[in-house]
Amino acid sequence: MKPKFGISTVAIHGEIKDKSFHSVVYPIYQTSTFAVEKSDDYQKFIDEVEDFYIYSRYGNPTIREVEKRLALIENCDDAILFSSGMSAITTTILSLVEPGDEIISLRSIYGVTYRFFRDYIPKFKVNVKFIDLNHLDDLKKLITNKTKLIYFETPVNPTTRIVDIKKIVDEVKEYENILTIIDNTFATPVNQNPADFGVDIILHSATKYLSGHSDLILGCVVSRKEIIDKIRKVKNTLGGVPDPHQAFLLGRSLKTLELRVKRQNENALKVAEFLSNHKFIKKVLYPGLPSHPDYEIAKRQMKGFGGMLSFEIDGGLEHAKKFCDSLKIALNATSLGSVETLVSIPVLTSHIKMDESELIKAEITPSLVRISVGIENIEDLLWDFEQALNSI
Numbered sequence: 289m290k291p292k293f294g295i296s297t298v299a300i301h302g303e304i305k306d307k308s309f310h311s312v313v314y315p316i317y318q319t320s321t322f323a324v325e326k327s328d329d330y331q332k333f334i335d336e337v338e339d340f341y342i343y344s345r346y347g348n349p350t351i352r353e354v355e356k357r358l359a360l361i362e363n364c365d366d367a368i369l370f371s372s373g374m375s376a377i378t379t380t381i382l383s384l385v386e387p388g389d390e391i392i393s394l395r396s397i398y399g400v401t402y403r404f405f406r407d408y409i410p411k412f413k414v415n416v417k418f419i420d421l422n423h424l425d426d427l428k429k430l431i432t433n434k435t436k437l438i439y440f441e442t443p444v445n446p447t448t449r450i451v452d453i454k455k456i457v458d459e460v461k462e463y464e465n466i467l468t469i470i471d472n473t474f475a476t477p478v479n480q481n482p483a484d485f486g487v488d489i490i491l492h493s494a495t496k497y498l499s500g501h502s503d504l505i506l507g508c509v510v511s512r513k514e515i516i517d518k519i520r521k522v523k524n525t526l527g528g529v530p531d532p533h534q535a536f537l538l539g540r541s542l543k544t545l546e547l548r549v550k551r552q553n554e555n556a557l558k559v560a561e562f563l564s565n566h567k568f569i570k571k572v573l574y575p576g577l578p579s580h581p582d583y584e585i586a587k588r589q590m591k592g593f594g595g596m597l598s599f600e601i602d603g604g605l606e607h608a609k610k611f612c613d614s615l616k617i618a619l620n621a622t623s624l625g626s627v628e629t630l631v632s633i634p635v636l637t638s639h640i641k642m643d644e645s646e647l648i649k650a651e652i653t654p655s656l657v658r659i660s661v662g663i664e665n666i667e668d669l670l671w672d673f674e675q676a677l678n679s680i
């Protein structure tokens with residue numbers, strides 16, 4: 289029997305091969321449409337025959353090849369690739385709710401997803417209840433017979449707080465109609481496999497670690513076959529499909545995902561330890577530090593602690609800005625997960641539209657700086673952070 293292959297093996301070899309010329313690298317089918325040999329062939333589309341294509345909004349071989357690898361990487365049956373993380377998230381949610389349904393979502397989620405739940409989804413007469421990270425013990429009290437989805441992320445942006453995945457899955461196990469959804473962007477499938485804990489649906493902004501080179505925008509959903517089939521039909525209508533060339537770039541990046549993320553894990557731990565010992569730093573938040581409030585949960589559910597960390601600097605927003613503006617290697621930019629180190633100040637970027645009470649609930653202060661640690665040589669990164677702190 290075939291052993292269960294590792295993440296790099298499946299990310300490199302996948303499942304679908306080029307049958308035309310046996311090219312080692314799967315070709316880019318840069319085409320919007322596909323000709324049939326005879327008109328009767330359209331019946332194959334109606335019968336949903338695998339590997340039969342008529343139009344790239346419905347399906348494209350290059351995109352399909354990458355989807356299959358994404359499914360293998362996340363230990364699930366199948367996956368769908370979208371033109372952005374937000375397209376994956378919104379199409380997935382819209383596929384699974386009807387008027388009158390309820391969604392329970394963690395409050396501290398990606399800001400644009402939060403606004404989709406707060407401002408947009410209620411237009412479809414779907415009610416969203418938000419739950420705070422520190423009140424997750426009350427989850428059961430919010431569940432009603434209308435609840436359809438439980439939505440969360442871990443590690444939480446930008447504080448890297450950890451949600452106990454197994455606990456959430458166990459709490460909702462008895463409700464047959466409820467599906468759990470996780471945005472696994474921050475953790476990556478290298479560090480965290482939510483399907484192994486029984487999470488039903490896994491989402492990614494593939495713009496981040498999966499592509500890892502800050503050169504494209506894509507998203508994906510990974511799940512069981514029957515759920516993916518349902519979402520795929522809605523995607524065919526809403527139309528958030530990727531360009532085949534971008535899908536190819538993502539497929540290329542997946543081959544080095546494990547190498548990149550392992551290096552990011554190593555670099556991030558060293559950066560976290562360095563900052564923890566620096567006199568200008570008040571607090572460092574990294575799930576791999578024993579001082580992190582959720583260190584024990586992180587150790588249980590993560591294989592690596594990730595490349596994201598944040599810290600609070602003495603002297604408030606002014607010093608946070610001075611630090612970011614003094615860096616010589618790391619770039620002051622939003623986004624994350626790439627080979628280059630990026631820093632950002634959440635109150636100026638990802639959390640700009642939040643008022644004070646929302647920021648307090650999210651545990652975000654003006655002196656908080658977020659770092660997405662890249663794969664540069666660690667001595668150079670530490671030199672850069674040191675000289676930027678010294679210039680304050």
Ligand SMILES: *Cc1c(COP(=O)(O)O)cnc(C)c1O
Nearest residue numbers: 372373374398471473493495506
């Ligand atoms: C960036 C991001 C998204 C949105 O993805 P896009 O590819 O920018 O549309 C969703 N969730 C998380 C956690 C993200 O970091």
